[in-house]
Amino acid sequence: MTYNFNDIEKKWQNYWATQQTFKASNQSDKPKYYVLDMFPYPSGAGLHVGHPLGYIASDIYARYKRHKGFNVLHPQGYDSFGLPAEQYAIQTGQHPAVTTETNITTYRRQLDQIGFSFDWSREVRTSNPEYYKWTQWIFIQLFESWYNNDTNKAEDIKTLISKFETEGNTNVNAACDDDIAPFTAAEWNNFSSEEQQDVLLKYRLTYLAETEVNWCPALGTVLANDEIVNGVSERGGHPVVRKKMTQWSMRISAYAERLLQGLDTVDWTDALKDIQKNWIGKSVGASVTFNVIPAVSSSAVETSHKIDVFTTRPDTIFGVSFMTLAPEHELVSKITTPEQKEAVEAYIEKTAKRSERDRMADVKTISGVFTGAYAEHPFSKAPIPIWIGDYVLASYGTGAVMAVPCGDQRDYDFAKHFDIAIPNIFEGADISEEAYASKDHVKIANSDFLNGMNYKKASKRVIFELEKLGQGEGKTNYRLRDAVFSRQRYWGEPFPVYYVNGMPQMIDQAHLPIVLPEVEKYLPTEEGEPPLGRADVWAWDTNQCAVVSNELIDHKTVFPLELNTMPGWAGSSWYFFRYMEDAANRDGVFASEDALKYWENVDLYIGGSEHATGHLLYSRFWVKLLKDRGFVNVEEPFKKLINQGMILGTSAFVYRDESNPNLYYSQGLIEDKNVLPIHVKVQYVNASDELDIEGLKTDGEFGEDFKDAEFILEDGVYKVGRDVEKMSKSKYNVVNPDSICADYGADSLRLYEMFLGPLEQYKPWNTAGITGVHNFLKKLWKLYVNDNSLKVNDAEPTKDNLKTLHKTIKKVQEDIENFSFNTSVSTFMIAVNELTQQKCTSKAILEPLLVLISPYAPHIAEELYSKLGHTESISTAAFPEFDASHLVESSKKYPISFNGKMRFTLELPMDMSKDAIEKTVMAHEKTIAQLDGRTPKKVIVVPGKIVNIVG
């Protein structure tokens, strides 16, 4: 019997599918465990070997947990709304739903052939109306909520309305827009309906607001920052303008503090938590208002101007010797004196050309211009010169800084450069070379009422005094901005929203889903409206409660529907709850109370760190909202999170002579010739970096290019150059799992992906190495069966057999629990090598070994397990118990070191005393030879570990 992996794998994949082996139950005596992979987008290119890395890891863990007696939920589905399908639709006219369906079919086939233990019965697709019905429903919940800062949670908007009706808004402490005028209960009750709706929008957790976007008229679309290169679109090079658009926003900023605090309760890597912490960007300090001193030279009537700044160091307020505004600050043009006008304008023009990134990265170049204006110090009343400088950015804080050169290095550098005074307000600090930026061990001096105080005390006092003056207050600032939620796209969730007199109205949940309408083209309209502007049947009839033809719009009972769609992150912000419910029971709810209660949250979440500030932050936000409103019980969706690294490609190059395009030199022959490296498909390169020239010349795609090529060989072969790059079609280094599964089998692929290195690390793929794990599987097979029969028998296991087995149990269990999958693969290899050497045939050893290997290589494990006489799947067999007694050694091979360097080893009994060890070692001939007559100064003996002789 040979190891016929293709047949074996197909057989067990069919078995698992027909037997529903991995279907999870919502009722079980076993403890629950929920393992989830980050939602895949089914791209048209299909999977390459890098994609399954995380899925294999999570699958090993899920299978391990089943062996350990857990009721495991391990679902999979598709984040199937998205841009690539829409792009393809624009180019070909093919409906994105069709493209998506095709891509999912490919994706599913590829996933199935790798042997994952997914519960496919619970699959979800964000683009299915039954699914996005609930995405729309959550949107409505956001709209119907406001954030009460007093109770520190979201509440029904009705509670806000009743407050308005009885006491107005002056006592309301809410997360809201900052331009809301105060009103009394009487005023509220006299507002028109539109006025009331307008006010409420400023409090709702999702609201309409004017947002600046990067608009590209030629493409008729909005572009992300990284789609713009040097001010023009990356695709096509068209001009891009800043444009204001009315869009839905999500008031995520209301949750800034809870999103930050929640990080302390989850088991994520520090790196990931740091990214979110930085993104939320909390800083505690004070806001200070500086009054601008009206310019005497100006003949125009001066209005009084104020500059608001935020500072984390209010204690240093007496160290202010100038202020710096961002060049784009709106006050700049108003306060600049005529004398300085020319210089200021020239500077503004210069900085406008620099990208924000550029301005921020460059800390060496110091530039700025004096505006000629002065502000008044709130306490000393001294005039403070106001400068502009591009190290201050308009979009951060208030776009203005109170500069304290003695305490801030950037302010210090600026002051030195422009010869501005640097008053020292720290007792005993040396500021002759650099600023003293530390908050610790400071004693404030030269600061009037703050003298002698430390940072904490002085800050508190300043805030108190500022409040007395009405020129400031204590303030906590967050960098986190509200998230724009509208997309001018077709392939996304439609909003359940229609407009009456320009005011958004929610459609009652009884009428959801509002299904994406058909359009004849997936492009924006000529008027610049989103693609849904092309739909003919896209109006809401409030009598029929149905979507009807646009022609019926009369603004009385039939109204226009929202034309934007939701962004990609909408559907992925709650999908983990949907999996909790059996597909059969999903009709009336997004997930039933029982299901939510049973599964709670995701116990293990595996995915890439690129989602750190998108998906992982937004879904935490939505979960908190759902909890506040009583729909779920958990505050955090993902208890433990592991980031997998990326598998990189190993590109191959041939070297073309620059003067003769048909001449290629082998890698070792380049020397100082002028050659051009050209990517070639990695499939034509073997493990020794040798090129298959015939294969290359007959390649369907590029063979023609090399038809007349002459390859200059070294030692009879053409050696290619190699380099590690991201796996990508354009670099011809993509390796497809289909061919790996066909050539080596899914079990080899699974083992090899793990064997490559630590899960979280970035590492290059090299197909050549897979023969190692493939040979291992063949050896494993041979341990159980020979040419025509099963070798396994009831032989009593030997001591060595037991030692090998239990050492393996211990290591594999520790490895899986530490997500150190690469080292378990080595451990399996060692175990099989040892058992082969020991000629072990004992079922008592070989059966538990299969359970250990089954999470990693499930197909071969199932096949051999059934050969051992089992009729049930191995998937729920109990994980073998580790018994330490088998590892107890009677002797130890001591390393004998001289001055810390190991010279030889000496086998001694484990129970030998320290003195006896020393005596035996000192008497040994090799020790005497090593010492060469010298007397050692000291002999260190650590029983069970090492002997070190010093001297």
Add this chain to the structure above:
RNA sequence: GCUGAAGUGGUGGAAUUGGUAGACACGUUGGACUUAAAAUCCAAUGUCCAUUAGGACGUACGGGUUCAAGUCCCGUCUUCAGUACCA
């Protein structure tokens, strides 16, 4: 700039609380089997010196602590990722 991670043979990587550096593989070399190839099996394989015995060096670099450092401490460099001066 800041924050985080990392730097070990030709390659991927291993090394528990400081205790035999290079496990396990790939590749390479030599051998067996074969008409031959593939497959399989066996052996060698960090670098340098040495016929051998053996020795010297060696975990990015420079210091330090220790009987003992890949591991701990200080400094430097490089790479990758995140972030963008939050005042």
